[in-house]
Amino acid sequence: MIELLTANTPNGKKxxxxxxxxxxKFKVTKININKEEQFKPEFKKLSPFSKTPVIIDHINKVSxxxxxxxxxxxxxxxxxxxxxxxxxxxxxxxxGQMGYIGPMLGQHHQFHHYNPGKSEFGERRYFKISERIYxxxxxxxxxxxxxxxxxxxxxxxxxxxxxxxxxxxDIGLKNFKNxxxxxxxxxIREAVKxxxxxxxxxxKIPKV
Numbered sequence: 001m002i003e004l005l006t007a008n009t010p011n012g013k014k015x016x017x018x019x020x021x022x023x024x025k026f027k028v029t030k031i032n033i034n035k036e037e038q039f040k041p042e043f044k045k046l047s048p049f050s051k052t053p054v055i056i057d058h059i060n061k062v063s064x065x066x067x068x069x070x071x072x073x074x075x076x077x078x079x080x081x082x083x084x085x086x087x088x089x090x091x092x093x094x095x096g097q098m099g100y101i102g103p104m105l106g107q108h109h110q111f112h113h114y115n116p117g118k119s120e121f122g123e124r125r126y127f128k129i130s131e132r133i134y135x136x137x138x139x140x141x142x143x144x145x146x147x148x149x150x151x152x153x154x155x156x157x158x159x160x161x162x163x164x165x166x167x168x169x170d171i172g173l174k175n176f177k178n179x180x181x182x183x184x185x186x187x188i189r190e191a192v193k194x195x196x197x198x199x200x201x202x203x204k205i206p207k208v
Contacts, residue, residue: 017195
């Protein structure tokens, strides 16, 4: 049994989508970040930076924090979406999501979606970076079926929930034909639909 401790965020959805894809039995324990539950001592023991998600593999008696590390662990454990022969490429695109795509889109959310009008500089800066991310992903996907190559991998699983917030970005996903194709292809996967509805409250993947 895998226990997923998380808020309903893109990083949390990465893991629920992966768990649905590999068909592992799991349960979700909600961490209410609006009530700062991530800073409680018992959670901080599992996640030193007080960030979600965390998983506890109760069979192997191990816990992991950081969504990229969790995806690698689950890929190795299941033997799926983390092909041994392609790991060098997969790791690059996974780290690109962890270090660039997620953090920059997250800042765009803060300035553009949650706090508009508070910093013209912040809004302009992160809009431009986010727009560039869309263009860079679109360029990659013009020459590749998926981010790491021909096959769907944990790099795609990591990136998809961030692009799924495209309505917040106001960049226009429909204007990026290759990124749109990738997004729509992943969005129809049954495991992705199930995993996206992390809290099982009927949440649907946003359409383009």
